[in-house]
Amino acid sequence: MATPDEVGAKEMGRDTGSGSISRDEELGEVALMKNNQLKKSLKNRHLQMIAMGGAIGAGLFIGSGKALSAGGPAGVLICYTLIGVMMLFTCQALAELSVVYPSNGAFFEHCLRFLDPTWGFAIGWGYALTWLIILPFELIAASITIQYWNEDISMGVWVTVFLVTLACIQIFGVRGYGEVECVLSIIKVIACSGFIILGIVINCGAVGDQGYLGGRYWSDPGAFRGGFDGFASVFVIASFSFGGTELAGLAAAESERPEKSVPKACKQVFWRIAFFYILNLFILGLILRSDDPRLLGSNGGNSKASPFTLAIEDAGIKVLPHLMNGVITIAVISVANSSTFGFTRTVQAMAQVGMAPKYLARIDKQGRPMRCTVVLILFALLAYIGLAPNDAGMKLFDWLLAVTGVTYFFIWGSICLAHIRFRKAMKVQGLSLDLIPYKPSSGVWGSWVALIFNGLCLVAAFYVCTKPPKPDSTSAETAESFFQGYLAAPVMLLLWLVWKVRTGNWRLQTPLQEIDLMTDAKFINPADVQHESQEKMSLPKRIWETLFNPSNILS
Known part of the structure; x- marks a missing residue:
């Protein structure tokens, strides 16, 4: 290579x-x-908190309301668990690749190396466009959450405040991103933990006048809603809620010791999925009715329709809904902060290999990709179109978000496929797996499971997008709904085709024999592998090998 x-x-x-x-x-x-070397300033605690709470955002605190309304508490529990398992395997595969090849482009460069340069181009730009579009949208969402307290102040004022704050954070480089995410993640973790305790108290009837709830809402209105259509909808909503989980792998290039911190960070994904998603949503389904009409407002990203806020309000607690709205605001700002990291690092890596303007490859003396940051901040000014009358600006955002709709499924699937081909290339080229510093317990079969699940997510998203948004919808409304939900798929294929035409290379994948496994690889020294394996032996076996091994005696 x-x-x-x-x-x-x-x-x-x-x-x-x-x-x-x-x-x-x-x-x-x-x-x-x-x-152009990025500064390695991220410590182990930064990666731990980024992995633990970095992706906990509006998808959990607000989007779960739409999921609960669409599929019921059982549907939410099952779908979020299945997608959680998929993300666990995906992060384990990414951890192995990131430890061996800790590059600032992460999975973009893994796709270049193990799949095909053209598909790497599509993945890189698909991921960059996702964060580029999400930033102004999150600025608007954060401003909307502020209106929970005061609707008199123009949303443009809060957009300005949040945008200036994010710009100031970028001055401190990756260390600033790590510290901010560490603090915000701690707040989100505490909030999720507190809600679990509060939810148990509410369910037992110790707060409010609802009495003992138990599993009442699983019987009436029922554990499932909407039949198969509802279950498929929750499947798609749950998938989007895990967006950003891959950032821990992206941060490997700026970690002081990626071989130690990245595996630990990716292992935290299991606890985040089990504790902060599954347990929180299980408690939520016990204390809030899935047929509550107020949940329908969560589709618009309104924090007043957050199921967490509604459950606290129904219990008659006056102060905590305000605290929960504050947590939701923090979560939205955290996602906006992550978008700056995800976009700038991906585009800078692409510029280094000629797949983005070379002007953007420049890293300043402090190790910051400031040129990419300026581009992102300028694009974020689109958040002001949210002030347009009659929601005209938000309609434009609906179409911009459509470009990013199912992109994550392509990205996560590509990570798993790159891991599979990495292992196959190791075998074909006669390299021992003992050279790999970190090997997940799920092995390569975990990547196969996650790859299949990503395919099922694409099918489920296609099925949901083809369903009319309303029973009496016209064909034009159905077509608009489909393209707003599934436009990202043809966009990804278009990016792939454009680079194929540009380079004239029409092969679908790099042959296993031609994959470069050695360049920039951080393999374990074979002597260290032998020493480590001897250390893991039991004491009697080490004595036997030392005294009676024929090779030792002859030497």
């Missing part, structure tokens, strides 16, 4: 043989790219 600089020169038509640029100019560009 060629180096990133060679790939960039080839893909952008900058080969010296073509005479398009001088040799000195090319050497200058290559030297510039080689000096």
